Structure formats: structure tokens, C-alpha cells
Amino acid sequence: MRGAIFFSGKYGSTEQYAKWIGEATGLPVFDIKDTNADPSKYEFLILGSSILYFRLTIRKWAKANLAKLEGRSKILFSVSGAGASAKLNRWVKASLPSGLLSQIEHVPLRGKLDHSKVSWWLRKILWVGSLFNPDPQARKDERGGFDYMDKSSIEPIIKMIQRYQATQGAT
């Protein structure tokens, strides 16, 4: 039984987590933009996706590859500014078909936002968005950027993967 990591990100945090998980487990890592990234070659899948504008960025790829994703064990790690919360669960739920979601173990991770890496107009959009955010810390994060990258937060994912790999050893 073989597994692989497929990630979708834009500014590097999701890729960094995917690489850390790959280094810790020996699983191959694919950017979903890579046309050779074929989930049907693997028995268990680790899907990594950033959250932009309240949605998983992997959602279109997941829908396009639905048949290849079904029937395989799957972990999803999301990478966002928001931490584990009901609103994050709502964004994930709104991004994926319910049948697929019911087969997934979701682990929320937190990323980073470096304002020097985004365009001035995007900074403006984030600033305007922050006016409507009721959470004072999230408002501050949207306006000034943040860095919540934490290598140790991948530990639960490593344990889940080791469980899959142990099952493989037993068969």
C-alpha cells in the first residue's frame, strides 16, 4: 500500500507543510499543478490545501478528480489564518462534495501571510475585509500579516500516516 501527498497553495505555507510531512514519512509530494500528479496510483492520500477567500484552493481539482479520490483513505490538512473553529469547518464543508467530505479526516493547520509578498491592491482588499471581521486578533492579522507556521502541528498527521503504513505492513 502506497501513499502520496498532493497540495494546493499559493504563497508557500501549504507547500512547506507538505514538504515537512514528506520528509517525516518518506511519502512523495506533488503540487496539483503538476500534470503527472495522479492520485489513482496511490492507496492513501494526504491532501493539503490553503484557504483563500473562505474556500479550499484544492476544491476544483478535488471535484475534477473525484472518481480517483473516492475509495481511498484520505487526510486533508487545511492551511489558513483562522485556527480550528466552526467557521473553518463551514468553509471546508462549502468547498467539497458532502460524499467526499464524509470520507476525509480533516486536520486544520495555520499558515502565514507576509504582506510584502502580496500586491498593494490585495493588501487593500484584506484591509477592507478586516473592517467586517468581528474577531479583533483576526482583524489585526488581516491588516498586518501573521506567521503561525508550526512544524510540530504536523504530528497528528504523521501519526495517522504511520497507522496507514502499519496496516500496509500487516497485509
Ligand SMILES: Cc1cc2nc3c(=O)[nH]c(=O)nc-3n(C[C@H](O)[C@H](O)[C@H](O)COP(=O)(O)O)c2cc1C
Ligand atoms: C487573498 C487572501 C485571502 C485569504 N483568505 C483567508 C480566509 O478566508 N480565511 C483564512 O483563515 N485565511 C485566509 N487567508 C490566509 C491564508 O489562508 C494563509 O496566508 C495561508 O498560509 C496561505 O497558504 P499558502 O501560503 O499555501 O498560499 C487569506 C490570504 C490571502 C492572501
